[in-house]
Amino acid sequence: xxxxxxxxxxxxxxxxxxxxxxxxxxxxxxxxxxxxxxxxxxxxxxxxxxxxxxxxxxxxxxxxxxxxxxxxxxxxxxxxx
Numbered sequence: 001x002x003x004x005x006x007x008x009x010x011x012x013x014x015x016x017x018x019x020x021x022x023x024x025x026x027x028x029x030x031x032x033x034x035x036x037x038x039x040x041x042x043x044x045x046x047x048x049x050x051x052x053x054x055x056x057x058x059x060x061x062x063x064x065x066x067x068x069x070x071x072x073x074x075x076x077x078x079x080x081x
Contacts, residue, residue: 010070010071011067014066014067014070014071015063017066017070018063018066018067021033021034021037021066023036026060027062027063028060028061028062029060029061029066030050030059030060030061031046031047031050031059031060034046034049034050052069053065053066053068053069055068
């Protein structure tokens with residue numbers, strides 16, 4: 001059974017992380033924003049991340065797609081706890 005209070009707290013943290021990565025405040029994380037995070041020398045990694053997370057294949061990562069990634073079992077970071 002899911003602990004709903006923990007889920008709500010995690011939702012706030014996920015939202016904060018998403019907003020931090022959404023540099024242009026468009027409501028999406030695109031390839032260029034991921035490149036800013038990983039650097040231009042890691043274009044293949046950035047393409048892989050977008051391809052993996054962008055489930056509707058529109059070329060950008062929505063909050064719902066980002067949240068789905070972050071909520072996957074085993075994808076917990078001590079930094080956000």
